[in-house]
Amino acid sequence: MPVDFLTTEQTESYGRFTGEPDELQLARYFHLDEADKEFIGKSRGDHNRLGIALQIGCVRFLGTFLTDMNHIPSGVRHFTARQLGIRDITVLAEYGQRENTRREHAALIRQHYQYREFAWPWTFRLTRLLYTRSWISNERPGLLFDLATGWLMQHRIILPGATTLTRLISEVREKATLRLWNKLALIPSAEQRSQLEMLLGPTDCSRLSLLESLKKGPVTISGPAFNEAIERWKTLNDFGLHAENLSTLPAVRLKNLARYAGMTGTVAKLAMRQPFVLFKGLTFQKLCLPGAFRPGDHHNKMLRPGLCVVHASPQYL
Known part of the structure:
Protein backbone atom coordinates (compact mmCIF):
# COMPACT_ATOMS: atom_id res chain seq x y z
CA MET A 1 0.00 0.00 0.00
CA PRO A 2 1.20 3.58 -0.64
CA VAL A 3 2.94 5.45 2.16
CA ASP A 4 2.86 8.92 0.60
CA PHE A 5 -0.76 9.62 1.47
CA LEU A 6 -0.23 12.72 3.61
CA THR A 7 -1.62 16.02 2.42
CA THR A 8 0.61 19.06 2.15
CA GLU A 9 -1.03 20.52 5.25
CA GLN A 10 -0.38 17.36 7.27
CA THR A 11 3.25 17.23 6.18
CA GLU A 12 3.90 20.88 7.00
CA SER A 13 2.14 20.82 10.38
CA TYR A 14 3.60 17.56 11.71
CA GLY A 15 5.87 18.52 14.61
CA ARG A 16 6.17 22.10 13.34
CA PHE A 17 4.65 25.52 13.80
CA THR A 18 2.55 26.67 10.86
CA GLY A 19 1.79 30.08 12.31
CA GLU A 20 1.18 31.95 15.53
CA PRO A 21 -0.85 29.94 18.07
CA ASP A 22 -4.05 31.66 19.16
CA GLU A 23 -4.75 32.83 22.70
CA LEU A 24 -6.44 29.59 23.73
CA GLN A 25 -3.50 27.53 22.49
CA LEU A 26 -1.03 29.77 24.27
CA ALA A 27 -2.97 29.46 27.52
CA ARG A 28 -3.31 25.69 27.21
CA TYR A 29 0.15 24.64 26.06
CA PHE A 30 2.53 27.47 26.96
CA HIS A 31 1.23 28.61 30.34
CA LEU A 32 3.75 27.95 33.11
CA ASP A 33 2.41 27.14 36.55
CA GLU A 34 4.39 27.30 39.78
CA ALA A 35 5.63 23.72 39.43
CA ASP A 36 6.90 24.51 35.92
CA LYS A 37 8.68 27.63 37.11
CA GLU A 38 10.30 25.73 39.96
CA PHE A 39 11.64 23.17 37.49
CA ILE A 40 12.78 25.87 35.07
CA GLY A 41 14.44 27.84 37.86
CA LYS A 42 17.02 25.08 38.31
CA SER A 43 18.67 26.19 35.05
CA ARG A 44 21.28 28.94 35.15
CA GLY A 45 20.95 32.13 33.19
CA ASP A 46 18.03 33.72 31.38
CA HIS A 47 18.96 32.05 28.09
CA ASN A 48 18.77 28.57 29.62
CA ARG A 49 15.58 29.30 31.53
CA LEU A 50 13.87 30.71 28.45
CA GLY A 51 15.17 27.89 26.28
CA ILE A 52 13.98 25.06 28.50
CA ALA A 53 10.62 26.80 29.06
CA LEU A 54 10.10 27.01 25.30
CA GLN A 55 11.02 23.34 24.91
CA ILE A 56 8.38 22.44 27.50
CA GLY A 57 5.77 24.37 25.53
CA CYS A 58 6.90 22.89 22.22
CA VAL A 59 6.67 19.27 23.37
CA ARG A 60 3.19 19.95 24.74
CA PHE A 61 1.97 21.72 21.61
CA LEU A 62 3.88 19.92 18.84
CA GLY A 63 4.58 16.58 20.46
CA THR A 64 8.33 16.91 19.91
CA PHE A 65 11.34 19.10 20.69
CA LEU A 66 12.75 21.68 18.29
CA THR A 67 16.42 21.82 17.38
CA ASP A 68 16.20 25.30 15.87
CA MET A 69 14.66 27.83 18.25
CA ASN A 70 14.31 30.31 15.39
CA HIS A 71 11.33 28.26 14.16
CA ILE A 72 9.36 29.24 17.26
CA PRO A 73 6.94 32.11 16.49
CA SER A 74 7.69 35.47 18.03
CA GLY A 75 4.41 35.53 19.94
CA VAL A 76 5.27 32.28 21.70
CA ARG A 77 8.70 33.57 22.70
CA HIS A 78 7.33 36.82 24.12
CA PHE A 79 4.47 35.04 25.93
CA THR A 80 6.90 32.63 27.59
CA ALA A 81 9.49 35.30 28.42
CA ARG A 82 6.90 37.51 30.17
CA GLN A 83 5.98 34.66 32.50
CA LEU A 84 9.64 34.30 33.50
CA GLY A 85 10.22 38.03 33.88
CA ILE A 86 12.71 38.06 30.98
CA ARG A 87 12.55 41.30 29.00
CA ASP A 88 15.26 40.66 26.41
CA ILE A 89 14.37 37.59 24.33
CA THR A 90 17.51 37.99 22.22
CA VAL A 91 19.28 35.97 24.93
CA LEU A 92 17.71 32.95 23.24
CA ALA A 93 20.44 33.14 20.59
CA GLU A 94 22.96 32.11 23.23
CA TYR A 95 20.85 29.07 24.12
CA GLY A 96 21.07 27.71 20.59
CA GLN A 97 24.87 27.77 20.50
CA ARG A 98 25.33 24.55 22.50
CA GLU A 99 23.68 21.44 21.11
CA ASN A 100 24.56 19.47 24.25
CA THR A 101 22.46 21.85 26.33
CA ARG A 102 19.38 21.20 24.20
CA ARG A 103 19.85 17.45 24.45
CA GLU A 104 20.32 17.64 28.22
CA HIS A 105 17.21 19.78 28.61
CA ALA A 106 15.18 17.39 26.45
CA ALA A 107 16.27 14.48 28.64
CA LEU A 108 15.38 16.42 31.81
CA ILE A 109 11.93 17.28 30.43
CA ARG A 110 11.26 13.68 29.42
CA GLN A 111 12.17 12.50 32.90
CA HIS A 112 10.37 15.21 34.86
CA TYR A 113 7.16 15.27 32.79
CA GLN A 114 7.21 11.54 32.00
CA TYR A 115 7.47 11.80 28.23
CA ARG A 116 8.44 8.56 26.50
CA GLU A 117 10.07 7.53 23.27
CA PHE A 118 8.05 5.73 20.58
CA ALA A 119 9.06 2.20 21.57
CA TRP A 120 7.60 -0.91 23.19
CA PRO A 121 4.96 -1.17 24.59
CA TRP A 122 3.60 2.00 23.00
CA THR A 123 4.31 0.83 19.47
CA PHE A 124 2.26 -2.30 20.15
CA ARG A 125 -0.62 -0.33 21.71
CA LEU A 126 -0.80 2.11 18.83
CA THR A 127 -0.59 -0.71 16.29
CA ARG A 128 -3.47 -2.49 18.03
CA LEU A 129 -5.57 0.68 17.95
CA LEU A 130 -4.87 1.31 14.27
CA TYR A 131 -5.56 -2.31 13.38
CA THR A 132 -8.91 -2.26 15.17
CA ARG A 133 -9.98 0.88 13.34
CA SER A 134 -8.75 -0.46 10.00
CA TRP A 135 -10.48 -3.80 10.49
CA ILE A 136 -13.84 -2.33 11.48
CA SER A 137 -14.24 0.66 9.18
CA ASN A 138 -11.32 0.90 6.73
CA GLU A 139 -10.78 4.59 7.47
CA ARG A 140 -8.68 6.69 5.13
CA PRO A 141 -4.96 6.63 5.98
CA GLY A 142 -4.92 10.40 6.43
CA LEU A 143 -7.54 10.12 9.18
CA LEU A 144 -5.58 7.33 10.83
CA PHE A 145 -2.48 9.53 10.74
CA ASP A 146 -4.31 12.31 12.60
CA LEU A 147 -5.72 9.76 15.03
CA ALA A 148 -2.26 8.31 15.70
CA THR A 149 -0.74 11.77 16.18
CA GLY A 150 -3.41 12.75 18.69
CA TRP A 151 -3.07 9.44 20.53
CA LEU A 152 0.71 9.80 20.83
CA MET A 153 0.46 13.33 22.17
CA GLN A 154 -2.29 12.35 24.60
CA HIS A 155 -0.07 9.61 26.04
CA ARG A 156 3.02 11.85 26.08
CA ILE A 157 4.91 9.87 23.47
CA ILE A 158 7.52 11.84 21.53
CA LEU A 159 6.38 11.88 17.91
CA PRO A 160 8.44 9.64 15.63
CA GLY A 161 9.36 10.69 12.11
CA ALA A 162 6.43 11.13 9.74
CA THR A 163 7.75 8.34 7.51
CA THR A 164 7.80 5.93 10.45
CA LEU A 165 4.15 6.64 11.19
CA THR A 166 2.95 6.49 7.58
CA ARG A 167 4.75 3.19 7.03
CA LEU A 168 3.15 1.72 10.16
CA ILE A 169 -0.32 2.82 9.03
CA SER A 170 0.17 1.35 5.56
CA GLU A 171 1.34 -1.98 6.98
CA VAL A 172 -1.56 -2.16 9.42
CA ARG A 173 -4.16 -1.38 6.74
CA GLU A 174 -2.68 -3.99 4.44
CA LYS A 175 -2.80 -6.65 7.17
CA ALA A 176 -6.43 -5.82 7.93
CA THR A 177 -7.34 -6.06 4.24
CA LEU A 178 -5.54 -9.37 3.79
CA ARG A 179 -7.32 -10.75 6.84
CA LEU A 180 -10.67 -9.78 5.32
CA TRP A 181 -9.80 -11.41 2.00
CA ASN A 182 -8.60 -14.59 3.71
CA LYS A 183 -11.76 -14.89 5.78
CA LEU A 184 -13.93 -14.32 2.72
CA ALA A 185 -11.97 -16.92 0.78
CA LEU A 186 -12.87 -19.58 3.35
CA ILE A 187 -16.62 -19.06 2.95
CA PRO A 188 -17.40 -20.52 -0.53
CA SER A 189 -17.02 -24.22 -1.18
Whole structure:
Protein backbone atom coordinates (compact mmCIF):
# COMPACT_ATOMS: atom_id res chain seq x y z
CA MET A 1 0.00 0.00 0.00
CA PRO A 2 1.20 3.58 -0.64
CA VAL A 3 2.94 5.45 2.16
CA ASP A 4 2.86 8.92 0.60
CA PHE A 5 -0.76 9.62 1.47
CA LEU A 6 -0.23 12.72 3.61
CA THR A 7 -1.62 16.02 2.42
CA THR A 8 0.61 19.06 2.15
CA GLU A 9 -1.03 20.52 5.25
CA GLN A 10 -0.38 17.36 7.27
CA THR A 11 3.25 17.23 6.18
CA GLU A 12 3.90 20.88 7.00
CA SER A 13 2.14 20.82 10.38
CA TYR A 14 3.60 17.56 11.71
CA GLY A 15 5.87 18.52 14.61
CA ARG A 16 6.17 22.10 13.34
CA PHE A 17 4.65 25.52 13.80
CA THR A 18 2.55 26.67 10.86
CA GLY A 19 1.79 30.08 12.31
CA GLU A 20 1.18 31.95 15.53
CA PRO A 21 -0.85 29.94 18.07
CA ASP A 22 -4.05 31.66 19.16
CA GLU A 23 -4.75 32.83 22.70
CA LEU A 24 -6.44 29.59 23.73
CA GLN A 25 -3.50 27.53 22.49
CA LEU A 26 -1.03 29.77 24.27
CA ALA A 27 -2.97 29.46 27.52
CA ARG A 28 -3.31 25.69 27.21
CA TYR A 29 0.15 24.64 26.06
CA PHE A 30 2.53 27.47 26.96
CA HIS A 31 1.23 28.61 30.34
CA LEU A 32 3.75 27.95 33.11
CA ASP A 33 2.41 27.14 36.55
CA GLU A 34 4.39 27.30 39.78
CA ALA A 35 5.63 23.72 39.43
CA ASP A 36 6.90 24.51 35.92
CA LYS A 37 8.68 27.63 37.11
CA GLU A 38 10.30 25.73 39.96
CA PHE A 39 11.64 23.17 37.49
CA ILE A 40 12.78 25.87 35.07
CA GLY A 41 14.44 27.84 37.86
CA LYS A 42 17.02 25.08 38.31
CA SER A 43 18.67 26.19 35.05
CA ARG A 44 21.28 28.94 35.15
CA GLY A 45 20.95 32.13 33.19
CA ASP A 46 18.03 33.72 31.38
CA HIS A 47 18.96 32.05 28.09
CA ASN A 48 18.77 28.57 29.62
CA ARG A 49 15.58 29.30 31.53
CA LEU A 50 13.87 30.71 28.45
CA GLY A 51 15.17 27.89 26.28
CA ILE A 52 13.98 25.06 28.50
CA ALA A 53 10.62 26.80 29.06
CA LEU A 54 10.10 27.01 25.30
CA GLN A 55 11.02 23.34 24.91
CA ILE A 56 8.38 22.44 27.50
CA GLY A 57 5.77 24.37 25.53
CA CYS A 58 6.90 22.89 22.22
CA VAL A 59 6.67 19.27 23.37
CA ARG A 60 3.19 19.95 24.74
CA PHE A 61 1.97 21.72 21.61
CA LEU A 62 3.88 19.92 18.84
CA GLY A 63 4.58 16.58 20.46
CA THR A 64 8.33 16.91 19.91
CA PHE A 65 11.34 19.10 20.69
CA LEU A 66 12.75 21.68 18.29
CA THR A 67 16.42 21.82 17.38
CA ASP A 68 16.20 25.30 15.87
CA MET A 69 14.66 27.83 18.25
CA ASN A 70 14.31 30.31 15.39
CA HIS A 71 11.33 28.26 14.16
CA ILE A 72 9.36 29.24 17.26
CA PRO A 73 6.94 32.11 16.49
CA SER A 74 7.69 35.47 18.03
CA GLY A 75 4.41 35.53 19.94
CA VAL A 76 5.27 32.28 21.70
CA ARG A 77 8.70 33.57 22.70
CA HIS A 78 7.33 36.82 24.12
CA PHE A 79 4.47 35.04 25.93
CA THR A 80 6.90 32.63 27.59
CA ALA A 81 9.49 35.30 28.42
CA ARG A 82 6.90 37.51 30.17
CA GLN A 83 5.98 34.66 32.50
CA LEU A 84 9.64 34.30 33.50
CA GLY A 85 10.22 38.03 33.88
CA ILE A 86 12.71 38.06 30.98
CA ARG A 87 12.55 41.30 29.00
CA ASP A 88 15.26 40.66 26.41
CA ILE A 89 14.37 37.59 24.33
CA THR A 90 17.51 37.99 22.22
CA VAL A 91 19.28 35.97 24.93
CA LEU A 92 17.71 32.95 23.24
CA ALA A 93 20.44 33.14 20.59
CA GLU A 94 22.96 32.11 23.23
CA TYR A 95 20.85 29.07 24.12
CA GLY A 96 21.07 27.71 20.59
CA GLN A 97 24.87 27.77 20.50
CA ARG A 98 25.33 24.55 22.50
CA GLU A 99 23.68 21.44 21.11
CA ASN A 100 24.56 19.47 24.25
CA THR A 101 22.46 21.85 26.33
CA ARG A 102 19.38 21.20 24.20
CA ARG A 103 19.85 17.45 24.45
CA GLU A 104 20.32 17.64 28.22
CA HIS A 105 17.21 19.78 28.61
CA ALA A 106 15.18 17.39 26.45
CA ALA A 107 16.27 14.48 28.64
CA LEU A 108 15.38 16.42 31.81
CA ILE A 109 11.93 17.28 30.43
CA ARG A 110 11.26 13.68 29.42
CA GLN A 111 12.17 12.50 32.90
CA HIS A 112 10.37 15.21 34.86
CA TYR A 113 7.16 15.27 32.79
CA GLN A 114 7.21 11.54 32.00
CA TYR A 115 7.47 11.80 28.23
CA ARG A 116 8.44 8.56 26.50
CA GLU A 117 10.07 7.53 23.27
CA PHE A 118 8.05 5.73 20.58
CA ALA A 119 9.06 2.20 21.57
CA TRP A 120 7.60 -0.91 23.19
CA PRO A 121 4.96 -1.17 24.59
CA TRP A 122 3.60 2.00 23.00
CA THR A 123 4.31 0.83 19.47
CA PHE A 124 2.26 -2.30 20.15
CA ARG A 125 -0.62 -0.33 21.71
CA LEU A 126 -0.80 2.11 18.83
CA THR A 127 -0.59 -0.71 16.29
CA ARG A 128 -3.47 -2.49 18.03
CA LEU A 129 -5.57 0.68 17.95
CA LEU A 130 -4.87 1.31 14.27
CA TYR A 131 -5.56 -2.31 13.38
CA THR A 132 -8.91 -2.26 15.17
CA ARG A 133 -9.98 0.88 13.34
CA SER A 134 -8.75 -0.46 10.00
CA TRP A 135 -10.48 -3.80 10.49
CA ILE A 136 -13.84 -2.33 11.48
CA SER A 137 -14.24 0.66 9.18
CA ASN A 138 -11.32 0.90 6.73
CA GLU A 139 -10.78 4.59 7.47
CA ARG A 140 -8.68 6.69 5.13
CA PRO A 141 -4.96 6.63 5.98
CA GLY A 142 -4.92 10.40 6.43
CA LEU A 143 -7.54 10.12 9.18
CA LEU A 144 -5.58 7.33 10.83
CA PHE A 145 -2.48 9.53 10.74
CA ASP A 146 -4.31 12.31 12.60
CA LEU A 147 -5.72 9.76 15.03
CA ALA A 148 -2.26 8.31 15.70
CA THR A 149 -0.74 11.77 16.18
CA GLY A 150 -3.41 12.75 18.69
CA TRP A 151 -3.07 9.44 20.53
CA LEU A 152 0.71 9.80 20.83
CA MET A 153 0.46 13.33 22.17
CA GLN A 154 -2.29 12.35 24.60
CA HIS A 155 -0.07 9.61 26.04
CA ARG A 156 3.02 11.85 26.08
CA ILE A 157 4.91 9.87 23.47
CA ILE A 158 7.52 11.84 21.53
CA LEU A 159 6.38 11.88 17.91
CA PRO A 160 8.44 9.64 15.63
CA GLY A 161 9.36 10.69 12.11
CA ALA A 162 6.43 11.13 9.74
CA THR A 163 7.75 8.34 7.51
CA THR A 164 7.80 5.93 10.45
CA LEU A 165 4.15 6.64 11.19
CA THR A 166 2.95 6.49 7.58
CA ARG A 167 4.75 3.19 7.03
CA LEU A 168 3.15 1.72 10.16
CA ILE A 169 -0.32 2.82 9.03
CA SER A 170 0.17 1.35 5.56
CA GLU A 171 1.34 -1.98 6.98
CA VAL A 172 -1.56 -2.16 9.42
CA ARG A 173 -4.16 -1.38 6.74
CA GLU A 174 -2.68 -3.99 4.44
CA LYS A 175 -2.80 -6.65 7.17
CA ALA A 176 -6.43 -5.82 7.93
CA THR A 177 -7.34 -6.06 4.24
CA LEU A 178 -5.54 -9.37 3.79
CA ARG A 179 -7.32 -10.75 6.84
CA LEU A 180 -10.67 -9.78 5.32
CA TRP A 181 -9.80 -11.41 2.00
CA ASN A 182 -8.60 -14.59 3.71
CA LYS A 183 -11.76 -14.89 5.78
CA LEU A 184 -13.93 -14.32 2.72
CA ALA A 185 -11.97 -16.92 0.78
CA LEU A 186 -12.87 -19.58 3.35
CA ILE A 187 -16.62 -19.06 2.95
CA PRO A 188 -17.40 -20.52 -0.53
CA SER A 189 -17.02 -24.22 -1.18
CA ALA A 190 -14.84 -25.59 -3.98
CA GLU A 191 -17.88 -25.82 -6.26
CA GLN A 192 -18.91 -22.27 -5.45
CA ARG A 193 -15.38 -21.07 -6.16
CA SER A 194 -15.56 -22.57 -9.63
CA GLN A 195 -18.91 -20.90 -10.19
CA LEU A 196 -17.56 -17.54 -9.06
CA GLU A 197 -14.61 -17.84 -11.42
CA MET A 198 -17.14 -18.22 -14.23
CA LEU A 199 -18.15 -14.62 -13.57
CA LEU A 200 -15.04 -13.49 -15.43
CA GLY A 201 -15.83 -15.43 -18.56
CA PRO A 202 -17.70 -13.77 -21.48
CA THR A 203 -21.32 -14.64 -22.12
CA ASP A 204 -22.41 -16.42 -25.27
CA CYS A 205 -23.95 -13.40 -26.95
CA SER A 206 -21.81 -10.58 -25.61
CA ARG A 207 -18.21 -9.53 -25.23
CA LEU A 208 -18.97 -8.54 -21.66
CA SER A 209 -18.15 -10.89 -18.83
CA LEU A 210 -20.97 -12.52 -16.92
CA LEU A 211 -20.15 -10.33 -13.92
CA GLU A 212 -20.50 -7.12 -15.93
CA SER A 213 -23.70 -8.38 -17.53
CA LEU A 214 -25.24 -9.16 -14.16
CA LYS A 215 -24.34 -5.73 -12.82
CA LYS A 216 -26.52 -4.08 -15.44
CA GLY A 217 -30.15 -4.15 -14.42
CA PRO A 218 -33.28 -3.15 -16.35
CA VAL A 219 -33.63 0.55 -17.14
CA THR A 220 -37.25 0.58 -18.32
CA ILE A 221 -40.55 -0.17 -16.66
CA SER A 222 -42.24 -2.91 -18.63
CA GLY A 223 -43.25 -6.53 -18.55
CA PRO A 224 -40.16 -7.72 -20.44
CA ALA A 225 -37.94 -5.70 -18.10
CA PHE A 226 -39.60 -7.36 -15.13
CA ASN A 227 -39.04 -10.80 -16.63
CA GLU A 228 -35.42 -9.87 -17.31
CA ALA A 229 -34.99 -8.92 -13.66
CA ILE A 230 -36.41 -12.26 -12.56
CA GLU A 231 -34.08 -14.17 -14.86
CA ARG A 232 -31.18 -12.11 -13.57
CA TRP A 233 -32.11 -13.02 -10.02
CA LYS A 234 -32.36 -16.71 -10.91
CA THR A 235 -28.88 -16.65 -12.41
CA LEU A 236 -27.40 -15.07 -9.31
CA ASN A 237 -29.43 -17.26 -6.98
CA ASP A 238 -27.97 -20.37 -8.59
CA PHE A 239 -24.62 -19.50 -7.06
CA GLY A 240 -26.10 -20.34 -3.67
CA LEU A 241 -24.13 -17.72 -1.76
CA HIS A 242 -26.98 -15.57 -0.51
CA ALA A 243 -27.43 -17.84 2.51
CA GLU A 244 -23.80 -17.60 3.66
CA ASN A 245 -23.29 -16.04 7.08
CA LEU A 246 -21.07 -12.94 7.01
CA SER A 247 -22.09 -11.67 10.45
CA THR A 248 -18.59 -12.21 11.84
CA LEU A 249 -17.10 -9.78 9.32
CA PRO A 250 -17.28 -5.97 9.65
CA ALA A 251 -20.32 -4.72 7.76
CA VAL A 252 -18.71 -1.45 6.68
CA ARG A 253 -15.75 -3.23 5.09
CA LEU A 254 -18.05 -5.62 3.23
CA LYS A 255 -20.22 -2.80 1.92
CA ASN A 256 -17.17 -0.91 0.68
CA LEU A 257 -15.88 -4.03 -1.03
CA ALA A 258 -19.25 -4.75 -2.61
CA ARG A 259 -19.52 -1.14 -3.77
CA TYR A 260 -16.11 -1.40 -5.39
CA ALA A 261 -17.16 -4.63 -7.10
CA GLY A 262 -20.23 -2.87 -8.43
CA MET A 263 -18.20 0.01 -9.85
CA THR A 264 -15.39 -2.04 -11.40
CA GLY A 265 -16.01 -2.06 -15.12
CA THR A 266 -13.03 -3.97 -16.45
CA VAL A 267 -12.59 -7.70 -16.04
CA ALA A 268 -8.83 -7.28 -16.31
CA LYS A 269 -8.82 -5.41 -13.00
CA LEU A 270 -10.31 -8.43 -11.33
CA ALA A 271 -8.28 -10.99 -13.23
CA MET A 272 -5.09 -9.39 -11.96
CA ARG A 273 -6.13 -10.13 -8.38
CA GLN A 274 -6.83 -13.82 -8.20
CA PRO A 275 -8.28 -14.99 -5.81
CA PHE A 276 -9.65 -11.50 -5.16
CA VAL A 277 -12.22 -12.39 -7.84
CA LEU A 278 -13.85 -14.80 -5.42
CA PHE A 279 -14.21 -12.11 -2.79
CA LYS A 280 -15.68 -9.67 -5.30
CA GLY A 281 -18.23 -12.16 -6.53
CA LEU A 282 -19.16 -13.26 -3.06
CA THR A 283 -19.64 -9.79 -1.61
CA PHE A 284 -21.35 -8.57 -4.78
CA GLN A 285 -23.96 -11.30 -4.57
CA LYS A 286 -24.32 -11.21 -0.80
CA LEU A 287 -24.57 -7.45 -0.37
CA CYS A 288 -25.63 -6.06 -3.75
CA LEU A 289 -28.08 -8.78 -4.73
CA PRO A 290 -30.96 -7.62 -2.48
CA GLY A 291 -31.18 -4.31 -4.34
CA ALA A 292 -29.97 -5.46 -7.72
CA PHE A 293 -33.34 -5.59 -9.44
CA ARG A 294 -34.54 -2.03 -9.25
CA PRO A 295 -35.41 -0.86 -12.76
CA GLY A 296 -33.63 2.47 -12.33
CA ASP A 297 -33.88 4.74 -9.29
CA HIS A 298 -35.03 7.63 -11.45
CA HIS A 299 -38.16 5.59 -12.35
CA ASN A 300 -39.07 4.59 -8.81
CA LYS A 301 -41.87 7.12 -8.45
CA MET A 302 -43.41 5.88 -11.69
CA LEU A 303 -43.67 2.22 -10.66
CA ARG A 304 -47.10 0.68 -10.82
CA PRO A 305 -48.23 -1.13 -7.65
CA GLY A 306 -48.04 -4.45 -9.45
CA LEU A 307 -44.31 -4.00 -10.03
CA CYS A 308 -43.35 -3.10 -6.47
CA VAL A 309 -42.26 -6.68 -5.91
CA VAL A 310 -39.18 -5.82 -7.96
CA HIS A 311 -37.83 -3.97 -4.92
CA ALA A 312 -38.13 -6.97 -2.62
CA SER A 313 -35.16 -8.89 -1.37
CA PRO A 314 -34.41 -11.98 -3.51
CA GLN A 315 -35.16 -14.23 -0.56
CA TYR A 316 -38.78 -13.14 -0.77
CA LEU A 317 -39.31 -13.22 -4.52
